[in-house]
Amino acid sequence: xxxxxxxxxxxxxxxxxxxxxxxxxxxxxxxxxxxxxxxxxxxxxxxxxxxxxxxxxxxxxxxxxxxxxxxxxxxxxxxxxxxxxxxxxxxxxxxxxxxxxxxxxxxxxxxxxxxxxxxxxxxxxxxxxxxxxxxxxxxxxxxxxxxxxxxxxxxxxxxxxxxxxxxxxxxxxxxxxxxxxxxxxxxxxxxxxxxxxxxxxxxxxxxxxxxxxxxxxxxxxxxxxxxxxxxxxxxxxxxxxxxxxxxxxxxxxxxxxxxxxxxxxxxxxxxxxxxxxxxxxxxxxxxxxxxxxxxxxxxxxxxxxxxxxxxxxxxxxxxxxxxxxxxxxxxxxxxxxxxxxxxxxxxxxxxxxxxxxxxxxxxxxxxxxxxxxxxxxxxxxxxxxxxxxxxxxxxxxxxxxxxxxxxxxxxxxxxxxxxxxxxxxxxxxxxxxxxxxxxxxxxxxxxxxxxxxxxxxxxxxxxxxxxxxxxxxxxxxxxxxxxxxxxxxxxxxxxxxxxxxxxxxxxxxxxxxxxxxxxxxxxxxxxxxxxxxxxxxxxxxxxxxxxxxxxxxxxxxxxxxxxxxxxxxxxxxxxxxxxxxxxxxxxxxxxxxxxxxxxxxxxxxxxxxxxxxxxxxxxxxxxxxxxxxxxxxxxxxxxxxxxxxxxxxxxxxxxxxxxxxxxxxxxxxxxxxxxxxxxxxxxxxxxxxxxxxxxxxxxxxxxxxxxxxxxxxxxxxxxxxxxxxxxxxxxxxxxxxxxxxxxxxxxxxxxxxxxxxxxxxxxxxxxxxxxxxxxxxxxxxxxxxxxxxxxxxxxxxxxxxxxxxxxxxxxxxxxxxxxxxxxxxxxxxxxxxxxxxxxxxxxxxxxx
Numbered sequence: 065x066x067x068x069x070x071x072x073x074x075x076x077x078x079x080x081x082x083x084x085x086x087x088x089x090x091x092x093x094x095x096x097x098x099x100x101x102x103x104x105x106x107x108x109x110x111x112x113x114x115x116x117x118x119x120x121x122x123x124x125x126x127x128x129x130x131x132x133x134x135x136x137x138x139x140x141x142x143x144x145x146x147x148x149x150x151x152x153x154x155x156x157x158x159x160x161x162x163x164x165x166x167x168x169x170x171x172x173x174x175x176x177x178x179x180x181x182x183x184x185x186x187x188x189x190x191x192x193x194x195x196x197x198x199x200x201x202x203x204x205x206x207x208x209x210x211x212x213x214x215x216x217x218x219x220x221x222x223x224x225x226x227x228x229x230x231x232x233x234x235x236x237x238x239x240x241x242x243x244x245x246x247x248x249x250x251x252x253x254x255x256x257x258x259x260x261x262x263x264x265x266x267x268x269x270x271x272x273x274x275x276x277x278x279x280x281x282x283x284x285x286x287x288x289x290x291x292x293x294x295x296x297x298x299x300x301x302x303x304x305x306x307x308x309x310x311x312x313x314x315x316x317x318x319x320x321x322x323x324x325x326x327x328x329x330x331x332x333x334x335x336x337x338x339x340x341x342x343x344x345x346x347x348x349x350x351x352x353x354x355x356x357x358x359x360x361x362x363x364x365x366x367x368x369x370x371x372x373x374x375x376x377x378x379x380x381x382x383x384x385x386x387x388x389x390x391x392x393x394x395x396x397x398x399x400x401x402x403x404x405x406x407x408x409x410x411x412x413x414x415x416x417x418x419x420x421x422x423x424x425x426x427x428x429x430x431x432x433x434x435x436x437x438x439x440x441x442x443x444x445x446x447x448x449x450x451x452x453x454x455x456x457x458x459x460x461x462x463x464x465x466x467x468x469x470x471x472x473x474x475x476x477x478x479x480x481x482x483x484x485x486x487x488x489x490x491x492x493x494x495x496x497x498x499x500x501x502x503x504x505x506x507x508x509x510x511x512x513x514x515x516x517x518x519x520x521x522x523x524x525x526x527x528x529x530x531x532x533x534x535x536x537x538x539x540x541x542x543x544x545x546x547x548x549x550x551x552x553x554x555x556x557x558x559x560x561x562x563x564x565x566x567x568x569x570x571x572x573x574x575x576x577x578x579x580x581x582x583x584x585x586x587x588x589x590x591x592x593x594x595x596x597x598x599x600x601x602x603x604x605x606x607x608x609x610x611x612x613x614x615x616x617x618x619x620x621x622x623x624x625x626x627x628x629x630x631x632x633x634x635x636x637x638x639x640x641x642x643x644x645x646x647x648x649x650x651x652x653x654x655x656x657x658x659x660x661x662x663x664x665x666x667x668x669x670x671x672x673x674x675x676x677x678x679x680x681x682x683x684x685x686x687x688x689x690x691x692x693x694x695x696x697x698x699x700x701x702x703x704x705x706x707x708x709x710x711x712x713x714x715x716x717x718x719x720x721x722x723x724x725x726x727x728x729x730x731x732x733x734x735x736x737x738x739x740x741x742x743x744x745x746x747x748x749x750x751x752x753x754x755x756x757x758x759x760x761x762x763x764x765x766x767x768x769x770x771x772x773x774x775x776x777x778x779x780x781x782x783x784x785x786x787x788x789x790x791x792x793x794x795x796x797x798x799x800x801x802x803x804x805x806x807x808x809x810x811x812x813x814x815x816x817x818x819x820x821x822x823x824x825x826x827x828x829x830x831x832x833x834x835x836x837x838x839x840x841x842x843x844x845x846x847x848x849x850x851x852x853x854x855x856x857x858x859x860x861x862x863x864x865x866x867x868x869x870x871x872x873x874x875x876x877x878x879x880x881x882x883x884x885x886x887x888x889x890x891x892x893x894x895x896x897x898x899x900x901x902x903x904x905x906x907x908x909x910x911x912x
Contacts (some may be wrong), residue, residue, distance in 0.1 A: 078276040090237035092403055095143075096238035099246075100397040100406065101418035102197065102222040103229025105236060107151045109222055110140040112165065114196050115190050116361040126187035133183050140218050146593045156188060161232050162247035162281045163540060165194045175282070175325075175362075176332035193540050197447055198725045199712040203429045205422045217473070225532050226540070227253050227415045229397060230275075241403055243396040244302060246278035246295075246327075251541035254411075259850065260412045261526050268297050268409050275408060276548060277303070278391070285323035287388065290546075295393035296408040306548070311374045318374050320366040320381070324545075326389040331355070334386040335364060350645040351379040376648045410707075411870065421530045424519065434508055436480075441505040443481025444488065448498045450475065454485065503874040505764040506644040563614045567830075568634060570608075570646065570658060575642030578634040581610065582780040608830055608871040611663040618695055619650060619679070620660040622713035626705035627652065628698035631663070651701050660717035663886035677720045677738060681728055681755055681768040684712040687800070688752030689743045692719065716768040722803050724770040727779060727795065729807055729820035731766050732759045736804035737767045737795040740770065746904055754801040767820040777848060780808045781858065783815035783866045788855030789823060789846050810855045819870035827872045831859050843872070 114136035155170030170186035208217040232646035256274035294303030304328035349372030461467035676692035
């Protein structure tokens with residue numbers, strides 16, 4: 065160790081702590097996070113200021129990028145040329161920034177992720193909007209600080225007239241925090257800012273009427289609004305983005321054409337990954353993918369196979385590829401040097417405060433300059449009034465210093481005024497010039513009064529800010545690029561959808577649709593029925609359910625799984641349409657089948673879900689009761705609703721309040737009635753307890769009803785079209801697990817029992833045959849009969865036909881319509897896009 069040196073022992077833990085804190089603060093404040101006032105990180109600010117200092121403006125010629133980078137690197141940003149050039153390149157890319165700040169010439173990369181050319185090949189200059197971000201920077205409007213080597217000064221913030229942070233967003237990873245702010249539409253942001261200036265107490269929801277949602281440079285669709293609302297209110301949220309797609313027929317083949325992709329998605333990567341998924345058979349229905357993008361715009365063509373349904377393929381693309389992506393909003397910006405999470409109102413507020421400070425400082429600077437000029441003019445006017453004396457005094461002086469001193473003493477002038485008189489040109493002695501001096505002085509005094517009034521009146525300052533914002537909006541404002549689809553995702557859009565009754569039908573091959581109940585005509589008992597749905601040969605309508613658009617639907621499958629969906633999410637179809645394959649709506653297993661549905665109210669209402677139960681029955685006579693609360697958090701892949709034993713399957717599921725009477729009916733014509741309380745609540749994975757003892761090995765349960773009132777009648781229907789309704793009291797209450805009592809007299813004419821329902825006079829009835837023939841009638845047309853009778857004919861059934869489904873519907877006061885629209889047989893039909901569903905049906909039938 066050298067002489068005079070000594071070792072100072074320090075604690076390594078303390079040293080690392082302080083060093084890391086210093087480093088992290090440096091990254092947070094001086095590198096990764098944008099300033100809330102101008103929306104710039106230091107590197108972007110330095111690039112624009114460097115170009116300003118170089119004079120590379122929008123009306124000058126382009127300069128080599130290397131020249132600009134060198135200027136910025138040498139004077140302001142000593143962090144490497146790559147960081148400076150990359151930042152400048154991004155500011156010149158139309159797919160990166162909503163409003164570009166740099167006008168680039170040469171290869172600045174592509175949306176496919178291609179690298180830009182080296183900086184020695186490219187050229188750049190500022191855009192007009194950047195000049196407005198630097199406007200008035202030479203009028204002492206912002207603070208300056210010394211650069212890294214303390215040789216020159218750089219601005220700490222730009223005096224921007226443009227709300228840069230909102231219109232272009234920002235992203236950056238600091239230490240322990242990150243920011244990810246989406247771009248917005250300038251017109252909307254300016255309108256929102258003006259609304260805030262007019263009313264500082266404005267609510268965020270009111271601001272959102274102006275600033276509707278982010279507006280991405282690549283366009284696309286904002287799918288769902290809940291994430292946007294959350295981001296605006298809290299500063300954090302998840303915005304789902306989708307590419308813009310349409311269907312076209314190209315050379316006789318159906319194609320999906322994508323013209324816009326989500327923000328920050330690499331087009332080439334997306335196409336490659338999609339092709340890989342097609343090759344791996346994870347996405348079906350695509351035969352070829354072509355990228356036909358050119359200088360006129362983007363065009364990605366997905367050529368479909370002949371049997372593919374475009375809508376289904378598009379949904380698969382959205383689900384499995386980057387054609388649907390999400391933008392996680394995290395509005396962290398520097399406020400007075402400290403990182404803060406900001407909502408929409410705060411972002412606008414801090415920008416307005418910054419503009420207010422800029423206007424005040426600019427006015428103070430202009431006032432000072434005007435007063436200095438006025439002071440000189442006062443001296444010049446005094447000199448012009450006494451011009452002969454002044455000339456004589458100057459001629460008599462031996463040097464300028466002596467002349468200045470004599471002027472100051474003789475006319476009581478300041479040193480500045482005396483200096484200006486001494487330096488006055490001879491032409492200013494003419495009468496015209498003297499008049500000009502007086503006119504300029506009078507104008508200047510008005511200007512000074514105006515500046516003083518601005519400084520004394522905050523309302524005037526706010527008006528100036530508004531006028532400048534309107535000017536910016538008129539210069540750079542444009543239409544939205546991103547379309548907002550409010551109905552997307554898990555968003556509550558009940559205000560947009562009428563809460564009308566709909567009929568949900570599911571066919572044997574697994575097709576589902578919802579149809580307005582008004583499309584079905586009511587007929588008298590014994591009618592032949594009208595065509596309810598077009599089905600493919602060998603397919604028939606198997607399940608029918610009535611609900612309202614706003615309700616939640618729980619789907620229970622024969623394997624005992626539960627899936628969740630809103631009724632309005634089920635595709636709408638006409639009475640004749642086929643619907644959509646249920647596999648494309650919920651992630652049901654290929655060999656599973658939906659057997660029961662429950663319509664519930666709000667699943668987020670704790671009081672509601674804790675006071676309701678789901679009671680289930682299987683074909684082999686098992687019953688199980690579980691609290692609805694256990695089904696209120698389903699996953700996309702479904703949840704277990706009941707454990708099904710081998711050889712059994714789930715048949716029915718009903719929603720109850722816990723005090724119902726449960727009735728089970730079996731194919732052989734017997735039924736049992738017991739109190740729901742006899743079945744204790746169990747967990748989702750339990751398999752239940754015995755509900756009814758079957759008469760024989762081939763006997764099975766055909767239905768279950770849960771009754772909450774004594775006014776209901778019990779309706780039973782046999783497979784040959786016979787049915788009847790009986791009083792509930794005809795069925796005595798017994799213990800769970802017995803054989804039950806006779807509910808209909810089963811004969812060869814009636815056929816086996818197929819359905820049991822609880823009905824009242826106000827109900828309607830919908831009966832559908834396996835051939836697709838439907839009839840709708842009023843229950844009040846059926847008289848109440850004894851429990852063990854054969855019943856009456858409800859619908860004429862051909863010898864080769866049988867009843868497939870029975871459902872009750874609300875009876876409506878409409879004219880009886882005897883028009884019979886019987887259709888012989890069911891024909892193969894096409895879906896809306898003109899593509900037959902043969903393969904889909906065959907696949908579904910094979911799975912079953």
